[in-house]
């Protein structure tokens with residue numbers, strides 16, 4: 001049985017592809033008529049009508065499949081677009097933002113545990129201060145306790161940031177021999193700067209599972225930072241390592257002392273007082289002409305303490321390059337300490353004799 005045998009009933013012989021060329025298929029070497037296809041594409045003469053119809057139908061099917069495929073891809077792109085960027089009508093959160101949000105929450109929740117474990121004993125469980133300065137103060141959180149600064153404090157410790165060789169604030173970053181890695185430092189920063197508008201879940205540090213209170217509810221905490229806080233425009237920027245009240249306006253002008261009141265001079269320079277001994281009369285208000293000759297950004301004050309450490313008078317700090325006259329209430333005879341509250345170091349501590 002050959003191809004040409006034509007023994008199929010009622011049909012012309014079916015030609016296998018490629019069609020064998022007939023001599024008349026050979027294109028003659030004359031100029032080809034424009035816009036005509038070669039003869040073999042025009043002639044489906046070699047096919048049965050059924051076969052030709054099937055081919056047409058099949059190619060129609062293939063086009064359908066291609067079209068559906070395209071529709072699916074187009075729909076996917078559209079849906080993914082809105083998934084990624086948020087839908088305008090349903091108001092869903094864009095995926096990236098949601099992811100960011102989730103990460104921030106996780107970071108704050110881990111930071112909380114790190115804070116309670118490492119920092120609360122000095123800065124208080126809620127950042128209210130204690131051995132260390134207050135941290136949850138809005139005036140501080142507004143600008144002073146920024147990411148960069150906290151990062152710096154935790155990396156080099158209070159010793160460098162506060163210029164206090166005896167600083168109790170340890171180095172935390174493992175790059176400087178501390179116990180915390182950079183992710184933990186970032187988590188701590190996220191926690192300290194967490195907004196008070198958001199509620200976070202307490203999670204167990206080991207299992208990362210929510211901590212339940214006695215009634216079986218998940219325990220939560222809130223951030224410290226009030227996002228709407230605006231500092232008093234007259235407030236001075238909070239100095240580093242500031243321990244006292246913050247956000248207070250610039251020191252009020254000194255109350256005038258009597259004309260015969262004792263006013264002694266004291267200079268601060270290089271994070272040190274120029275005098276270690278001051279003497280004032282007992283039972284009389286007195287003043288200290290205080291000259292901070294350190295560069296701006298290095299605030300000092302002159303606080304008066306009893307020998308047992310009780311603070312008697314705690315005037316506002318003045319910035320580097322500023323002079324002021326502090327006035328103090330009358331003291332009973334005895335020995336007191338005058339000290340810079342920002343730098344309670346030997347170089348900024350002296351003895352005040354009242355007699």
Ligand code: HEC
Nearest residue numbers: 118119122131132133153158162164167168169240241242
């Ligand atoms: C042993 C006590 C102690 C511990 C623990 C401690 N701190 Fe401190 N921290 C201090 C003291 C004290 C200061 C003030 C620095 C100074 O006077 O030298 C300070 C200062 C700071 C400051 C600067 C505050 C400011 O207003 O400029 C930040 C921020 C801070 N600590 C964060 C932390 C964090 C976060 C932790 C936990 C990882 C921590 N501290 C653990 C004692 C401590």
Ligand SMILES: [Cu+2]
Nearest residue numbers: 300340342343
């Ligand atoms: Cu000082």
